[in-house]
Amino acid sequence: EVQLLESGGGLVQPGGSLRLSCAASGFTFSSYAMSWVRQAPGKGLEWVSTITGSGGSTYYADSVKGRFTISRDNSKNTLYLQMNSLRAEDTAVFYCAKDFRYSSSPKDAFDIWGQGTVVTVSS
Amino acid sequence: DIQMTQSPSSLSASVGDRVTITCQASQDISNYLNWYQQKPGKAPKLLIYDASNLETGVPSRFSGSGSGTDFTFTISSLQPEDIATYFCQQYDNLPLTFGGGTKVEIK
Numbered sequence: 001e002v003q004l005l006e007s008g009g010g011l012v013q014p015g016g017s018l019r020l021s022c023a024a025s026g027f028t029f030s031s032y033a034m035s036w037v038r039q040a041p042g043k044g045l046e047w048v049s050t051i052t053g054s055g056g057s058t059y060y061a062d063s064v065k066g067r068f069t070i071s072r073d074n075s076k077n078t079l080y081l082q083m084n085s086l087r088a089e090d091t092a093v094f095y096c097a098k099d100f101r102y103s104s105s106p107k108d109a110f111d112i113w114g115q116g117t118v119v120t121v122s123s
Numbered sequence: 124d125i126q127m128t129q130s131p132s133s134l135s136a137s138v139g140d141r142v143t144i145t146c147q148a149s150q151d152i153s154n155y156l157n158w159y160q161q162k163p164g165k166a167p168k169l170l171i172y173d174a175s176n177l178e179t180g181v182p183s184r185f186s187g188s189g190s191g192t193d194f195t196f197t198i199s200s201l202q203p204e205d206i207a208t209y210f211c212q213q214y215d216n217l218p219l220t221f222g223g224g225t226k227v228e229i230k
Contacts, residue, residue, distance in 0.1 A: 044210065044222070107155070110167070
């Protein structure tokens, strides 16, 4: 079964850091770009970041550029999101998502999503 | 950034009704448009990709159409299990952007 399982969310103070993880199973992890998408409470979906299958290219939303770093360990089938300088407006459910197609493009649909991990930034 | 405008933001319909949601892109995105269903407390689920292609396992009462800037998502016969919020998403350009969502309820 194809599955994504996020972890690492929690409560953090403004200015703090958190690292999210996403463990993948059931597919050839290194063949697909992976992304993080977030959803603030009661709000819509916001793309955060994408990393290509090899890890050689990364892409970020302007709202997180310079503060968040996406990475992956293909030997562990795991995706990461290092989040620094967190702000109240980063409070959200963070989902990891698999790109639909085997491609080097970071632009695609997301066919598999994790259950989400909650990040709360508050003092 | 490409803005995706979805309408309506919510709707109420009866079981068996035909339901239509529209999504308008701020610029031409060809057919690089996907539709997702999100049930409360759950992750989104891909229903339609490339504007009109049904994802494997998705019931045929769901369909999508359109190209360029104007897109339509249709549920041909609303079922109780279709209660959810539906989002469109463009992938023509980064940043990938989503519509604001349409909450579908049963009347």
